[in-house]
Amino acid sequence: MDRTKKEKLVAELQDTFANAGLVVIAQQSGLTVAEVSDLRAQMRDAGAGFKVTKNTLAQIALKGTKFEHLADQFTGPTAIAFSEDPVAAAKVAAGFAKKNEKLQIVAGGLGEQALDAAGVQALAQLPSLDELRGKLVGLLQAPAQKVASVTQAPAGQLARVFGAYGASN
Known part of the structure; x- marks a missing residue:
């Protein structure tokens, strides 16, 4: 990937982090294209989003945002779920992870508040x-x-x- 594409991806991720109220970090290994498409559709219906990320680019994009504390959570095959609503992304991600073992919730951030996997699950239980x-x-x-x-x-x-x-x- 050339430098201009990387800069564009970092800018998109920074915009995502700036507008999100909640970010959920998940590891997704072995998800098929159909499964990822299904998850993205569920996220869209809930007013949330889902992106597969490159860890180094995500860590660069996190700098200077309210989610900067999540930088060390980006290891392995990582994806992020995000939403302005403080519950929507967690609810969809937790529901999908319950049905599909290939998606595992690692951590999350509710503004500047760090959440572990159990915290994201608890947040998903809220209306x-x-x-x-x-x-x-x-x-x-x-x-x-x-x-x-x-x-x-x-x-x-x-x-x-x-x-x-x-x-x-």
Whole structure:
């Protein structure tokens, strides 16, 4: 690979690290093209990304980023999963690794916080940002629905009373 291609890859990786809220480092040995394509599709659907990296280029790209502490984790056949959402990449990577032994989670970084493999697995158990938003909206809507039903109840009762009174006459 010539120098300009390497510089371009380093710049792309730096951009990836700058925009990511979470980076998961995984070792992937023996994954087929179909398996990697499937994993990338799952990541895309979750709003995350997956890249196979050259270790030395990734270590260069990490310099000056909030994930710089992960540089020593890049050994062997390495790939990174990343997302702005602090849970999405971990959730997809952990789910894929559970089904496929060829992908092993090594470490991760949540901003400047370093995570080991168990930390990434624990993070994967948390609900995603969208799931939390959905729960919050549900909680906010429930009291409004109760207020609406309480305010409509007296009018409904009054209508039933008038209806019963009119039917008896």
